Amino acid sequence: MKATVDPDRCQGHARCWEIAPEVFGLDEEGHGTVLVGEVPAEHREAARRAADNCPERAITVR
Template sequence: MKAVIDTDRCRGHGICWSICPEVFDLTDDGYAEVLTPEVPTAYEAQVREAADSCPEHAITVN
């Protein structure tokens, strides 16, 4: 599974990071970034939750 953040849509709410800091981080400007291109199996459910919880719908999971 891969997670991708649409940087044009991200507004820096940080919800993804609060749900799964093992996969998401915040830049110095406060916007989300993906730490690992391939999501470890152990974190797939959390990454899906983060994508579903993003108010801007900026996270795509495939």
């Protein structure tokens, strides 16, 4: 599974980082970034929850 954050949509709510800090980080402006190339199996559910909780729908997981 891969996760991506659309930088044009992200508004910096940081919910992704709060829910899945092993997968998502924050850049210097507080916008979400992906920390891993491939989401490890043990963090996939958290990555999905983070995507579901993004108010801007800026996160895609596949």
